[in-house]
Amino acid sequence: MPNEWSETDVVIVGAGIAGLAAAWRLNRNALVLELEEVAGGTARSGSSKVSKYPWGAHYVVAPMAEDVTLIKLLREMSIIDSSGEIGEQYLVRDPQERLFYRGRWYEGLYLAAGATDDDLRQFRAFEREMARWAAWRDGKGRRAFAIPTTLSSDDAEVLALDRMSMRQWLDARGWHSPRLRWYVEYACRDDYGALLDDTSAWAGIFYFASRIEAPGKRSEPMIAFPEGNGRMVAHLAKSARIETGWLVTSLIPTEQGVDVIALSRDGRHLRGIHAKKVILAAPQFIAARVIRGFDRDVRDFTYGSWLVANLTLRDRPESHGYPLAWDNVLYDSPSLGYVVATHQSDVDYGATVLTYYYAFTDRDPHVARKRLLSAGRDEWAEVVLADLSRAHPDIRKLTERLDIMRWGHAMIRPHSGFIGNAARLQAQMPWRNIHFANCDLSGVALFEESLHHGVRAAEEVLG
Numbered sequence: 001m002p003n004e005w006s007e008t009d010v011v012i013v014g015a016g017i018a019g020l021a022a023a024w025r026l027n028r029n030a031l032v033l034e035l036e037e038v039a040g041g042t043a044r045s046g047s048s049k050v051s052k053y054p055w056g057a058h059y060v061v062a063p064m065a066e067d068v069t070l071i072k073l074l075r076e077m078s079i080i081d082s083s084g085e086i087g088e089q090y091l092v093r094d095p096q097e098r099l100f101y102r103g104r105w106y107e108g109l110y111l112a113a114g115a116t117d118d119d120l121r122q123f124r125a126f127e128r129e130m131a132r133w134a135a136w137r138d139g140k141g142r143r144a145f146a147i148p149t150t151l152s153s154d155d156a157e158v159l160a161l162d163r164m165s166m167r168q169w170l171d172a173r174g175w176h177s178p179r180l181r182w183y184v185e186y187a188c189r190d191d192y193g194a195l196l197d198d199t200s201a202w203a204g205i206f207y208f209a210s211r212i213e214a215p216g217k218r219s220e221p222m223i224a225f226p227e228g229n230g231r232m233v234a235h236l237a238k239s240a241r242i243e244t245g246w247l248v249t250s251l252i253p254t255e256q257g258v259d260v261i262a263l264s265r266d267g268r269h270l271r272g273i274h275a276k277k278v279i280l281a282a283p284q285f286i287a288a289r290v291i292r293g294f295d296r297d298v299r300d301f302t303y304g305s306w307l308v309a310n311l312t313l314r315d316r317p318e319s320h321g322y323p324l325a326w327d328n329v330l331y332d333s334p335s336l337g338y339v340v341a342t343h344q345s346d347v348d349y350g351a352t353v354l355t356y357y358y359a360f361t362d363r364d365p366h367v368a369r370k371r372l373l374s375a376g377r378d379e380w381a382e383v384v385l386a387d388l389s390r391a392h393p394d395i396r397k398l399t400e401r402l403d404i405m406r407w408g409h410a411m412i413r414p415h416s417g418f419i420g421n422a423a424r425l426q427a428q429m430p431w432r433n434i435h436f437a438n439c440d441l442s443g444v445a446l447f448e449e450s451l452h453h454g455v456r457a458a459e460e461v462l463g
Contacts, residue, residue, distance in 0.1 A: 002261060002272035010461055011260050011275040013248045013290075015240070016041025017057075017447055018437040019281030020233065021454025023240035024073075026461070031273070033246040033262055039237050042410055043447060045230025048312040048401055050351045053341040054228025055308055055405050058355065060447050061211050062086055062220040066151050069455050070448055077235050079223065092222045093344060095325040100391040101332070105321035109186065109329055111179045122177040126184070129173075133205055134212035145210040148452035149442040152210075158202070162419040166204035167196035182331065190336055191444065193304020193359040194413050203414035203444060224326065226341045228355075229447050246271075251278055252292045253432035279457045281437040283409055284427055291434060300423050301440055305368045306410035307358040309384045310341075312401040314351050317392035324348065328391075334358065335387050356384050359410075369408045377404045411445030419443045428453075435460050 008031050012019045015034035019041075023032050038044055042056035063070040074080040079090050098105045106113050110123060136144040138153040146152045161169065166188060170181065181196065187207045188199040196204070211219040225231040245265035252259040257276040263269070280287055284301040288294055316324060326344075329337035341353040360368035375383075381402045388395045418424060428441045437457035442449035 002270045005272040005274060007274045009275065010277045010279065011258070011273055012240075012279045012281055013251070013260075014041070014281035014438075015039035015237075015242050015244070016281060016438075017043050017229070017233070017236070017450035018439065018454040018457075019279070020236035020240055021069075021451045022279045022281060022437055022458040022461075023242075023454075024236045025455045025458035027239055028241055030241065030279070030458075032240050032242040033248055033260070034242055034244045035247045035265065037244050037265075039240070039242055039244070040230060040233035042306075042407060042445075043229035043233050045227035045233070046310060046403065047227070048310070048353060048403075050312050051341045051353045052225075052227035052230065053310045053353045053355050054230060054339075055310070056228070056306070056407065056410070057447055058228030058339055059092070059222045059224040060229065060232075061147070061222055062091070063448070064147070064213055064220065067147055067448060069148075069451055073232065073235070073451065074223075077232070086221075086223065089344070090223050090225070092224050092326050093346070095323055096222075097327045097329070098322045098325040100328070100330045100337075103320060105319055105323075105328075105391070107322045109327075110183050111331060115179055119177045119179050122175045122180050123183070125173075126175060126180055130205070130208040131212060131215040133209035135215045143210075145206040147210050147446065147448050149206070149444060149449060150452065150456075152206075159420050161205060162200045162202040162417060164201045165197050165416050166199045166201050169201035169204065170196070186329065186336070189359045189361055191411070191446070192413055193306060193361060193411055194415070195361050195363075198361070198363055198413065198415055200414045200416045200419055200443075202419045206444065224339075224344060226344060226353075228339075232447065248290055250292060251280070251290050251434060253434065258433050276433065277461045278434045279437050279454075279461065280434055281454060281457070283412075283438055284436070284440045285409070287436070291431065294431065296426060296431065297423050298427070300418060300421055301427075302365050302413045302415065303409040304365065304411050304413050305360040305372045306407040307360070307372060307380055307384075308405040308407065309356040309358075309381070310401075310403045310405075311338075311354045311356065311384070311388075311395075311399050312351070313354065313395075313398040314400050315398055316349060316352060317354075317388075317398055318394045319392070328354075330387065330391055333387055333390075334361075335384075338388070354388075356388065358384075365413070372406050372408060380404050380406075412440045412443060414443040430460060 010030035250261040260273040336357040362368040439449040
């Protein structure tokens with residue numbers, strides 16, 4: 001046990017978005033302990049001589065009226081003005097998305113070029129079904145799929161979707177078009193790091209329907225910055241008292257509150273803190289490891305792994321077809337493609353930074369993590385360059401710097417049965433004087449969900 005002890009009212013464990021959101025709500029009336037040297041978790045950012053860039057989460061969807069917490073944050077940041085409008089400079093400008101297929105780039109993420117009449121029929125039918133779910137309301141007026149998910153309906157018709165995989169849902173409708181399957185599976189890989197078989201149909205439909213305000217409308221626009229959601233990290237951190245370089249090894253509930261034991265990153269110092277309340281803003285699997293006497297089952301919480309690379313280029317890469325967009329995806333690639341950090345600058349020439357994402361979709365997440373960690377920077381850099389070389393033959397000679405980040409637990413995986421799982425619902429409840437805040441509790445790894453749960457946990461503490 002530590003020789004030195006201090007006292008404080010609230011300790012927040014973890015300075016990812018959920019932890020920072022809790023600190024933002026508590027307005028510096030909490031101590032935030034973070035293992036890493038910088039705050040932000042998977043929303044953190046970096047920079048090169050050319051531009052800032054994201055190391056993970058890189059956008060938020062423009063909020064609908066019900067997401068009052070995100071709207072409040074964006075107002076504070078002057079992204080939403082006094083009239084309720086989002087500044088045009090913050091919305092992803094055109095061209096937004098493109099897809100590389102057989103030597104050429106095409107507009108959008110659905111491969112329409114060369115599609116058969118049946119391909120297009122199935123795609124239109126899928127879009128109509130997403131619009132139907134966007135319009136659906138239960139007896140209480142709730143949307144089937146809302147952001148944050150706590151506002152979504154718990155009607156039996158909606159929750160029935162969680163009992164099947166996204167592949168089974170597509171099968172039941174006879175939608176077997178390879179192009180449609182690729183398009184929907186890309187969405188599952190993008191947000192959940194999972195394939196159709198391993199994604200709940202609830203989560204698969206949520207990806208599309210939660211972003212459509214009403215039938216006949218397109219998905220809500222995206223808000224993005226060069227550094228991705230690192231812009232939000234910097235703002236939230238202003239309201240936090242953060243001490244980095246501390247690994248919380250034990251949370252010990254007592255009659256008076258919670259004793260927090262933390263080890264310095266270099267392993268030389270052990271400290272103890274008597275806290276009245278603790279907000280554990282870390283993934284649920286951490287709870288089972290650090291909370292003494294914790295008796296909840298967290299085995300159903302599984303996590304996908306990601307590799308992120310940032311390539312600093314001295315000039316824009318060669319392209320054929322549709323021009324360089326913000327989001328650039330390769331059809332025949334296990335990766336998710338890349339986003340362009342300098343896209344919002346309105347300058348379409350010269351040096352830039354490409355942020356490349358690779359989701360490990362192995363069914364067994366332990367296998368994925370071992371594969372991710374089995375290779376170092378140089379091996380993964382070669383994987384990145386080889387993949388991008390198919391679309392950009394000049395990528396190697398243009399790349400001046402290539403940095404790699406490995407995320408072993410990047411996002412929660414909403415497999416079939418997880419959204420309606422009693423363990424997930426129970427995990428949101430406090431345990432003794434410990435409160436929980438992370439996007440695991442929603443079942444989808446979105447900035448908006450982490451923000452919501454951070455504020456919710458802080459309000460529990462205040463209450």
